[in-house]
Amino acid sequence: MAGGSKLAGAERHVQGFAHWGWPDWMRLVVGAVEVTSAVLLLIPRTAFFGAGTLVVVMAGATYTHLFHADGGMAASPLVLLGLAALVAYARRPEALRLSGTSTATREV
Numbered sequence: 854m855a856g857g858s859k860l861a862g863a864e865r866h867v868q869g870f871a872h873w874g875w876p877d878w879m880r881l882v883v884g885a886v887e888v889t890s891a892v893l894l895l896i897p898r899t900a901f902f903g904a905g906t907l908v909v910v911m912a913g914a915t916y917t918h919l920f921h922a923d924g925g926m927a928a929s930p931l932v933l934l935g936l937a938a939l940v941a942y943a944r945r946p947e948a949l950r951l952s953g954t955s956t957a958t959r960e961v
C-alpha cells in the first residue's frame with residue numbers, strides 16, 4: 854500500500870521526500886520498487902527476490918529516518934527491514950533451487 858500511495862502522489866509522501874532532500878523522481882522509483890517487491894512476495898518462487906529488494910529499500914528508509922529526519926520514525930522501517938530479512942532467509946532454499954542447485958542432493 855505504501856508503494857501505491859507513493860506512485861499515486863499522496864501528499865504526505867511528496868512532502869516527506871521533499872523534506873528529506875530527495876528528488877521527486879526517487880519517490881516514484883521507491884514506490885515502483887515497493888509495488889514490484891510486493892508482487893514478487895506473493896509468488897513463492899520469487900519471494901526471496903522480493904524480500905531481498907525490500908531489505909535494500911527498508912535499509913534506505915531507515916537511513917533516511919535516522920539521518921535526514923528527526924529519527925523518531927526510524928522504528929517502523931527498521932521493523933519492516935527485519936521482517937523482510939526473515940522472509941528472505943526463510944525463502945532462501947527456494948531461491949537456491951532456482952539458481953540451479955539440484956534438489957536431489959538435499960534431504961527432504
